[in-house]
Amino acid sequence: MLRKWRIRTPSEAERSGKAGRGSNATDMDFTKIAAIAGGHAEARALQTATRLGLFDALAAGPRDGDSLADALGCDRRATALLADALVALEVLRKSIGEYVLGEAAARYLVASSPEYLGGMILFDGALWDEWGRLEKALRTGQPVRPPDMFQTDPAATERFIRAMDSLVRARGDAVWTAAHLDLSRARTIVDLGGGPGTYLVEFLRRWPHLRGEIWDLPATLEVARRILAERAPELRARIELCAVDYRAGDLPHPVDAVFLSNIIHSEDEPTNAHLMRSCWRALNPGGIIAIKDHVMDDSMTAPAAGAVFSLYLLLTTRGRDYSFAEIARWLAAAGFDPPRVTALPSPPFSSSIVTAVRR
Ligand SMILES: C[S@@+](CC[C@H](N)C(=O)[O-])C[C@H]1O[C@@H](n2cnc3c(N)ncnc32)[C@H](O)[C@@H]1O
Known part of the structure; x- marks a missing residue:
């Protein structure tokens, strides 16, 4: 179901020497340690320049x-x-x-560039206070802000969802995914927690027969409505926006494909196991689930971007980045066929897509 791309299993990644780099690195030196220690100054300079215009x-x-x-x-x-x-x-x-x-x-x-990354830079800048409380998160094991997916303040929702859109468009994840995920047999796809709909837009551009839905929380859908009107008015008739809380009750009606990008990393393990069961029930027989996220190797230290990102998730959610083995376990328990994992080319990407079929 993933086309024109080599399937990477975790063991191949380990053999390639790219996995587990965090724990096996031997080339750390003074310059690198000093650069890591002072990285906040460089980040803050870029964030401030972006804010100032x-x-x-x-x-x-x-x-x-x-x-x-x-x-x-x-x-x-x-x-x-x-x-x-x-x-x-x-x-x-x-x-x-x-x-x-x-x-x-x-x-x-x-800001006027189609590949503007500023949305993500501004979101990162707004999380400055949260990073200042990392020690507290370490001591308590709890997030330092309500893990509410930025749903309570409209300005925060807008900044969060624009950040997702800006990162994905600047880096090109959605275009890459639409070019490699085979949706030729699907008539309907759900972007679950689809946020700004950046992926769904590219799926519908790539597959003209496809209809799509975004299932997401109400405050997010308000922002998605505006983004879709700005960016893809020609696709609007093929997209439905449905207010769905995937933590509560069953997912709506049967579809042929469910896509989850950057969803499982915000949830704890029981919620993800439950979510996989809900997705299985929401799919027609023969339908596919595609999960795009940092997919960690068994050492949990590679990809490096995922290991560091888990600290952001500690601060703001109940989740973390998960390994292929963990995701495969939830999928198997939900009744899916054995999954496959495909790594997107790195750089610039650091994520993978796990796919599985519901018989
Ligand atoms: C990190 S964003 C990812 C957005 C998009 N999938 C992407 O990769 O660009 C997480 C998304 O999940 C949505 N979300 C979080 N909790 C949810 C829930 N309980 N039910 C439905 N959507 C949820 C958020 O509103 C947000 O759009």
Whole structure:
């Protein structure tokens, strides 16, 4: 069901030497430790520049420091320090005293770009206080904010859902997935917890016979409605938005495919086992489930991005990233055929897709 791509099993990944790097790394040195220790300064510089609209201010052309500061309404000396730091980080260039966008900055950091990553950068910036409470999470084992998927404050919901959309569009996950997941035999697909619908839009573009539904929480659907109207009005008649809480009761009616991207990592193990059973019941016989997430190897240290991301999940959810073995166990208990796992090419991706058929 996944086409034109090599199926990677965890044991192959282990043999390739890429797995378990966190626990087996031998090339750590002073420079790398110091870079990790100070990484917050670089992240904060980029987040602040994005919030201030610094990259948008340079989109029309180069500016010297004073002109840039005036455009942002900021102090001139301070702005020069930030812009110089961004030059040092190779995000900007500096030529004859003027700041210029680098190629990647123009592509990913200017709000009008179709590959704008700013939604994700702003969301990360808004989680600054949560990261400051990591020690508390370590001591209690509990999230440091209500694990409410940002549903209680409309501004927070909007920032969260725009972040998902922005990351997936900038990195290209949805286009890659639509090109490799074979949906030729499915008539209906559900993007469960589909958020902004970024994946569903690409599935419907790739498969013109397909109808799609997003099953998600009401506050998220409000944002999804706006995003779909902006981005894919031509597909709107083929998409239904349904308010569904997958934790509560049965999922709606039978469909041919269920897609879950970045869902299981926010939930604990019993909830995921329950969710797999609900998906099995929601599928027609012969239907497929496709789960896209960081899929960890048995050491739980690779992919590295997944191991680090689990700390964010500790802060904000009841979940973590899970291994292929764990996911396969839930799927088997729910009645699915043995699953297959496919790793997306890394870089830029760090996730995999697990697929299984419901007989
Ligand atoms: C991390 S986002 C992933 C969005 C999208 N699938 C993607 O990968 O870009 C998690 C999504 O799950 C939704 N969600 C969380 N809990 C849910 C629940 N109990 N029932 C339905 N949707 C839920 C959130 O509203 C959000 O859209």
